[in-house]
Amino acid sequence: MIRLIESGLFGNRLVPVKTSLMVDRYNSALADIGLEKTQLKSFHIDGWGWSPEVAEEQKNTFYLSHGMANPYGIIISPEQQNASIYHPFHTFDWDVHKRIFSEYGEQITDITTQSAIWFELDQEISAYRHPADLLMIDVFTIHFNTVDRIMEAAREQRNLIHKFMVEENAWADAKLREAIINSSNEFGDLRYRSIELRSIPFGNYLSFYTLAFDGLYVFRNLKNKRPLLVFKNNSSEISGEKHHDQMEFNLSDNGLLPYLTEQGLLENDADFYIRHPYLIELKMMTMLMSACRNLKKLIPTGNNERTHTKMLVQAAVSESLLNDKYFELERLVLKIKNRQTFEIPEIIKEDLLYPAPHLNQNDKIVLWHLLACKHDNDVVIKYLFDKSGFYAEYGKWKEDFQEWAVETILEHRFIFQQITQ
Numbered sequence: 001m002i003r004l005i006e007s008g009l010f011g012n013r014l015v016p017v018k019t020s021l022m023v024d025r026y027n028s029a030l031a032d033i034g035l036e037k038t039q040l041k042s043f044h045i046d047g048w049g050w051s052p053e054v055a056e057e058q059k060n061t062f063y064l065s066h067g068m069a070n071p072y073g074i075i076i077s078p079e080q081q082n083a084s085i086y087h088p089f090h091t092f093d094w095d096v097h098k099r100i101f102s103e104y105g106e107q108i109t110d111i112t113t114q115s116a117i118w119f120e121l122d123q124e125i126s127a128y129r130h131p132a133d134l135l136m137i138d139v140f141t142i143h144f145n146t147v148d149r150i151m152e153a154a155r156e157q158r159n160l161i162h163k164f165m166v167e168e169n170a171w172a173d174a175k176l177r178e179a180i181i182n183s184s185n186e187f188g189d190l191r192y193r194s195i196e197l198r199s200i201p202f203g204n205y206l207s208f209y210t211l212a213f214d215g216l217y218v219f220r221n222l223k224n225k226r227p228l229l230v231f232k233n234n235s236s237e238i239s240g241e242k243h244h245d246q247m248e249f250n251l252s253d254n255g256l257l258p259y260l261t262e263q264g265l266l267e268n269d270a271d272f273y274i275r276h277p278y279l280i281e282l283k284m285m286t287m288l289m290s291a292c293r294n295l296k297k298l299i300p301t302g303n304n305e306r307t308h309t310k311m312l313v314q315a316a317v318s319e320s321l322l323n324d325k326y327f328e329l330e331r332l333v334l335k336i337k338n339r340q341t342f343e344i345p346e347i348i349k350e351d352l353l354y355p356a357p358h359l360n361q362n363d364k365i366v367l368w369h370l371l372a373c374k375h376d377n378d379v380v381i382k383y384l385f386d387k388s389g390f391y392a393e394y395g396k397w398k399e400d401f402q403e404w405a406v407e408t409i410l411e412h413r414f415i416f417q418q419i420t421q
Contacts, residue, residue: 004394007406009383013084014044015077017051022076028147029074029116035063047083047097049074049118061087068212069128075100075117078109087388089121091209091366096121096142096202104197111195115148134210134218135227135246144197153187154195207366217370221363222247222263230256232373251374257350265367266353268344273352276419277336282412283351283378284329288312289404290377291321293397325351351375354419364420379405380412 004010017026026045027037036058043053048064049072055061064087065071071089081101085093100119101108111117123140125133144151160180170176206221215232222228227246229236234250240259241248249256260266273280292312296319316322328348335342344352355367368385376382376393383390383405394402 001391001395003402003406004391007410009406009409010391011044013082014046014052014086015079015083016042016044017076018042025076025116025147026074029076029118032116032145032147033072033074033118034066035072045074045076045080045083046086047080048085048088048093049076049080050085050087052086055087062211065089067127068210069123069125069133071121073119073121075108075112075119077112078105081105081108089211090205091369092202092205092362095362099200099202100142103200107195107197111146111150111197115146115150117144117146117197119144128212131213131216131229131231131248132246134212134216134229135220137205137218139201139203142200142202144199146195146197150187151195151197157184157187205362207363209366209369215373217251217366219260219265219366221359222265224263228259228263230370251370257353257374260367261353265356265359265363266371267356268349268352268354270342270344272354272357273332273344274336276415277333278412278415279354279378279419280329280333280336280352282380282408284326284333285408286378287326287329288316288322289401291316291326293401294321295319351377361420368419380409380415383409384413384416 001010017023020041023038023041023043026049029049030037038051038054038057040053040057043051045051050064055063062068064074068089085097088094108117120143121140122143123137125136128134157180160176167173207217207219209215209217213231213233214235217228217230217232219228219230229246229248230251231239231248232251234252236248236250238244238248239250239253240255247259249259257266261268288309289312292315295315313322325348328345329351332342332344332348353371355364359367365385368381372378372382372384372386373389379390382393394405397405
């Protein structure tokens with residue numbers, strides 16, 4: 001992982017928690033939620049307050065939750081606004097994160113000068129008992145809390161002062177005066193501070209991926225109006241059957257991608273790749289470099305990248321490590337460069353599927369995530385849309401393949417916006 005950290009592909013945009021004050025605030029939020037405190041003296045947190053070091057300490061990746069249906073977030077610094085989310089429970093968590101800081105950036109800056117904020121993603125369900133429970137998630141709400149209850153104190157203080165100002169003879173009410181004084185002594189003057197965090201409702205996420213049930217895709221925007229569950233761990237016993245209330249597929253089911261295409265969620269039109277030819281080239285290079293991990297003979301790097309690539313191809317061909325898909329992709333790249341019209345050959349149609357252009361960004365992200373897990377043939381797409389899966393695989397690779405993957409991702413990270421807009 002050292003090379004990933006040095007390149008900024010892991011650990012980048014995490015917020016350091018390295019003072020006793022910040023550690024205490026983080027622990028106070030954990031305790032307020034009812035979670036185990038950390039014994040670490042310093043660590044890092046992401047945008048939602050999840051820490052890779054705390055997760056390792058507690059041997060629990062999901063330590064920031066009371067079960068999969070009840071995830072929490074902790075905010076102890078306004079710097080978390082620009083932090084990444086390293087362990088999202090859902091594909092829509094980044095949207096939630098952006099909206100929290102967009103609506104409450106000023107309040108977060110104010111409150112975190114003296115206290116920790118924690119929030120709950122409330123789906124109005126106590127626990128997931130069955131995968132179909134996910135189909136009931138239509139809307140959810142983010143509820144905010146502060147450890148020292150300063151938001152509640154501000155509301156109470158304003159109400160007391162309002163009562164004192166508008167009620168006749170309120171000045172003579174000794175209990176009212178005492179309540180105002182006690183509030184001021186404990187919390188200071190809260191009347192003009194921006195510290196109100198009202199609950200935020202969310203909805204219209206018709207498609208999403210969740211870590212629940214070892215990975216589950218939920219789709220509710222299909223042409224036939226029937227909801228669809230896709231099981232990443234391939235545990236569905238009715239995969240592909242069409243006489244149930246909802247459709248289910250295992251990720252490994254050969255009928256999954258044709259079904260998503262039939263329902264208008266995926267396409268593989270040639271025009272898309274004429275506009276984005278680098279996507280084909282990235283698949284080719286991933287196939288080639290993956291094949292070359294099994295070469296019996298080491299190929300020297302040299303100074304010329306084109307020559308080195310040709311040497312790798314020749315070596316892989318001589319040892320029968322490249323299949324027909326690679327050469328079909330190569331032909332498409334050549335036709336695009338020569339501005340020739342073409343149709344995508346049947347053998348690589350599924351490899352070149354992409355989210356339908358008419359879909360919104362959230363749906364496209366979910367589908368790219370599914371394709372990255374289904375086809376594992378593009379390191380850039382894998383990193384962009386399934387980081388946890390990428391990190392898990394990275395440690396199994398040889399050093400030269402790791403280095404190539406890092407350099408390739410650094411060069412092509414920009415494509416995220418281009419293929420999700």
